[in-house]
Amino acid sequence: MSLRIIAGQFKGRILKAPKGPVTRPTQGMLREAVFNICQQVIEGASFLDLFAGSGAMGLEALSRGAAHATFVEGNRFAAQAIRDNIALLDLGRQSSLIVADAKAALRRLKGSFNLIYVDPPYDLKAAPFVEELLSSGLLADDGILFLEERSLGRVSPPTFASLILVGSRKFGEATLHQYRSV
Numbered sequence: 001m002s003l004r005i006i007a008g009q010f011k012g013r014i015l016k017a018p019k020g021p022v023t024r025p026t027q028g029m030l031r032e033a034v035f036n037i038c039q040q041v042i043e044g045a046s047f048l049d050l051f052a053g054s055g056a057m058g059l060e061a062l063s064r065g066a067a068h069a070t071f072v073e074g075n076r077f078a079a080q081a082i083r084d085n086i087a088l089l090d091l092g093r094q095s096s097l098i099v100a101d102a103k104a105a106l107r108r109l110k111g112s113f114n115l116i117y118v119d120p121p122y123d124l125k126a127a128p129f130v131e132e133l134l135s136s137g138l139l140a141d142d143g144i145l146f147l148e149e150r151s152l153g154r155v156s157p158p159t160f161a162s163l164i165l166v167g168s169r170k171f172g173e174a175t176l177h178q179y180r181s182v
Contacts, residue, residue, distance in 0.1 A: 006032050008063030016084045017054040018077040030171040034146055045114035055082035057117045070096045072105040106132045112140040122150040127158045134162050145179040
C-alpha cells in the first residue's frame, strides 16, 4: 500500500513512510474525513502534526492550503521520512520539523495553531499530551483539535476543561475525536 496525498496542490504524490513497525500511517479515509471537516478553515492555517510519523497529515494540510505545518516526531527513522517528504514536495519554507519526544517538544513550541492533530502510538495515553498543549496555549482561539486513538469497544472520549467535544467517529481500528477550543 502506498501513502499518497489525497487532494490539493500535491494530489496523488506518493510519500515515503518509515519501514517496519515504527509508525502506523493514518488511513486515507480518516485523513479525508479530517480535511473534509476543516476544509473551510484550512486556507492560511497553521497546523501542528504531533506524533507525525511520515508527516502525511501535515503535508496533506499544506497541499490543501495551510500556510505552515509543524511536525513533531521522536523516532529518527520517521523524522528522516518526514525530511525526505518535505524535500520531495519542496515545502521547506512552509514547514518545521522538531525531532524530539512529544512532551519535550510541547514545552519548546511557541505561538498557537489553528489545527492540531494528535496521533500518539496506541499504547500511550493521549490525554496528558493534550493537557500539556492546552496548558501551553498552543491551540488558537476557535481552533480545532483532532485526536486519533485506538477503538476499544465503547470507550468514552477524553474530556478537557477548555475543549468542547464536537463528535467522534470510528474508522476500523481507529476513533477520531474532534474538539473545538472554548
